[in-house]
Amino acid sequence: MNNINADIEQVIQTFFEESTELLIQMEQTLLALEGNPRDEETLNALFRTVHTIKGGAGLFGFDSIVDFTHIVENLLDQLRNGRLTVDQNLSELLLRCKDYISNLLDMATQKKNIPPEMNHVGENLLTRLNSYLGLAPSNNALPHPATGGKVIKPDSENKLPQEADAKLEREEAHVINEAWHLSLRFGPDVLRHGLDPLSCLRYLAILGEIVSATAVWDSLPDPSDFDPETCYLGLEVDLKTDATKQAIADAFQFIRDEMRMRLLPPQAKISEYLAALEEMSGNDILRLGDMLVKTGALTTYELEDALRIQKDRGRSEQPPPRVGEVMVENSLAVPEVIEAALQKQQHHRDQNNTLTRHVRVDAAKLDRLIDLVGELVVIGASQALTAKRLGDTALMESASMLSRLVEEIREVALRLRMVQIGETFARFQRVVRDMARDLDKEAKLIVTGADTELDKTMVERLADPLTHLIRNSLDHGIEAPSERSSLGKPLYGQIYLNAYHDSGSIVIEVADDGRGINTDRVLAKAMQAGLVAHDAKLTRQEILQLIFSPGLSTAEQVTDLSGRGVGMDVVRRVVDGLRGTIEVESILGSGTVIRMRLPLTLAIIDGFLVGINRAFYVAPLDMVVECLDLNDAQGSRGYLNLRGEVLPLLWLNRIFAVGAPEINARQSVVVVQSAGRKAGLVVDQLLGEFQTVIKPLGEVFRRLSGISGATILGSGEVALILDIPALIQHATARTFAAV
Amino acid sequence: MTINTNWQGRRCIIHIEQEMNIYTAASLKEPLLAPLSKSRELVLNLNHVSDMDTSGVQLLLLMHREAIRQHVALHILEMSAAVREVLSLYGLLSWFTHGENATSFTAGVRP
Secondary structure (H helix, E strand, C coil): CHHHHHHHHHHHHHHHHHHHHHHHHHHHHHHHHHHCCCCHHHHHHHHHHHHHHHHHHHHCCCHHHHHHHHHHHHHHHHHHCCCCCCCHHHHHHHHHHHHHHHHHHHHHHCCCCCCHHHHHHHHHHHHHHHHHHCCCCCCCCCCCHHHCCCCCCCCCCCHHHHHHHHHHHHHHHHHHCCCEEEEEEECCCCCCCCCCHHHHHHHHHHHCEEEEEEEECCCCCCHHHCCCCCCCCEEEEEEECCCCHHHHHHCCHHHHHHEEEEEECCHHHHHHHHHHHHHCCHHHCCCHHHHHHHHCCCCHHHHHHHHHHHHHHHHHCCCCCCHHHHHHHCCCCCHHHHHHHHHHHHHHHHHHCCCCCCCCCCHHHHHHHHHHHHHHHHHHHHHHHHHHHHCCHHHHHHHHHHHHHHHHHHHHHHHHHEEECHHHHHHHHHHHHHHHHHHCCCEEEEEECCCCEEEHHHHHHHHHHHHHHHHHHHHHHCCCHHHHHHCCCCCCEEEEEEEEEECCEEEEEEEECCCCCCHHHHHHHHHHCCCCCCCCCCCHHHHHHHHHCHHHCCHHHHHHHCCCCCCHHHHHHHHHHCCCEEEEEEECCCEEEEEEEEECCCCEEEEEEEEECCEEEEEEHHHEEEEEECCHHHHHHCEEEECCEEEEEEEHHHHCCCCCCCCCCCCEEEEEEECCEEEEEEECEEEEEEEEECECCCHHHCCCCCEEEEEECCCCCEEEEECHHHHHHHHHHHHHHHC | CCEEEEEECCEEEEEECCCECCCCHHHHHHHHHHHHHCCCEEEEEECCCCCECHHHHHHHHHHHHHHHHCCCEEEEEEECHHHHHHHHHCCCHHHHHHHHHCCCCCCCCCC
């Protein structure tokens, strides 16, 4: 029993996750719709999204979600049918509805009741939705099954019977689900051929209990065009019966060629079909149509129809439509049943190919795997080292094969954690849109490189800093429209969000075409705040970096500076925590770029191993540019002339106080680069490339500058990982001090 | 063919004493629709309609719609069992029986 509950919990969890994804999609779709309000494809996608959430919620009995999404779905259907068009207000309303559904989901996730203030929001939204639907709030527009959930809105002329039946209809609402719904439309000549729809009704009355029958007569023409012998009527019938779908369809056998008929099974039947599908196995899983007929969800007539339509359309359409699509479009069978059948088919196929497309894995398990792979890397290196020492060729060969495999495993394991950053980026569309509106500005977010992949934990941690940066760009960078037009800039401010890979790291840029940063004023402000000495000479980059200082981050100062600052120190802290760097470029009057450079992953680095007086250090390989012999003449001067480029030199043995090198020992220079600046590190030994797992330093060593972590070598010795950006900073500062 | 049309000023009373089905539908159209344009109130007595089918129902529905369009009050005074059965099958009975009291069913009466 517990097992079953746990299983259901898991399925519900999956529903929540999927719904969350769907809602993100919905937001994107809505935003896309603002640009192209009549796009059929987008409208359909929107409808499908909401419909899917509703379906899932219904399955798990989240009635509040079902009730709400139902009304939203009605509205979307009106959009889809072109009876309503999306304008600014409606789009706003739908976005709010999306937020509300998201809140409802949260409540359901936490198994909480909906708080009254939220309920109030919901009612408000419903009132607005209903006013679009042209309905009073009390009459929450029950779906009309025959029309796939669309609200049947009576013409003014047809109002009378509808009004008379309104009460009845409401009373029937709760039984409608137990009854079959038959939607019947007759050909014009049925009466002339002596076939009267009445006889169908009479036959149905034998088959079961007719809960309600309603004549549909909106196609009655004007009296002058009215031919008394032509049939204009249709019927909507709710029928309670134990008969199968095929048996009901058989009732119309004699008139079949001259009518269109849609049979909508009651909810209970749908569950029955789904259960039957679930039970199908092996040989039963054939073609979609056969599967559906076998479960009873589709009559043989309907299958014939579907195949005929498919064939007809196949002549003009390439590729021909799939039979499932045809069935849904012509509402021959309930979409969820077709969906289930398709899934079953797919599942069967996947099983045959021993392939499943997606597995949801707990992130903690993935972390554990990567941890283990990390250990494997270390042990592999150790084994290779031992083999080398023993000089056993066979062992060395197997060790090198092992290390190659381990490397592959590592790559694959790391890729498991990689996610595209696009999903994170996408949410900023909404941030920009809402915030621009609040600030009375016009702005567009342009996203590029959304398919760039990086570690999932990094993506999560980057969300906040990115929000800060984008808000800052919009708030302080982008000018008000009036100011922009007087400057001759396009009215729409542009904010760019860009991601790309660059030599082993990922670069994320937030740029705007706003007013830029006034470095003079930043400097003045920083001096005033006592962050910089009054006589300090700072490079432009250093001044720009000041915007990340905590002291410059109060709102008042930011406005004074007409620059950035709110939470910029937070941004800095997060990026530092991710072993990344941050650069600012800004041109006064034309914009600012903030560039974050981050490692691809936090767990493993490719390192370059160096030795200094028998101690080992690792420099991240992607920061190593080249290695040279140390020329005596250059060594004494504290700088290196590298093909005309002057680089500061750092003696690591002095910095880390590991003692002087052995006399006459040949020293080498490792040229490293970070954030566009280079420096030379003087070391005793170059030991080559080395793949390593980073172990964070204990609390005691956390404040050590120049060291970012440690690792264990194959020999069991500890090597320290060099914090290259900090060292370069140090070297540059020292050189300037010396000059 | 027995359709009796009596005028009482702008009030028109129509007695149909025959079948209202596919065989008679064509002949019924004109006598049933024509009085609408000349009357302010139209009363139907269907007590002697021996048979009705879908074409008959259509005629009644058309009359009803035109009555509203032309602001004519339309009543059904009485109906036979056959008419009652058909209208009830079509879910229209509750609507048409209003007329039996000869008062209601007067949507859109010209003031």
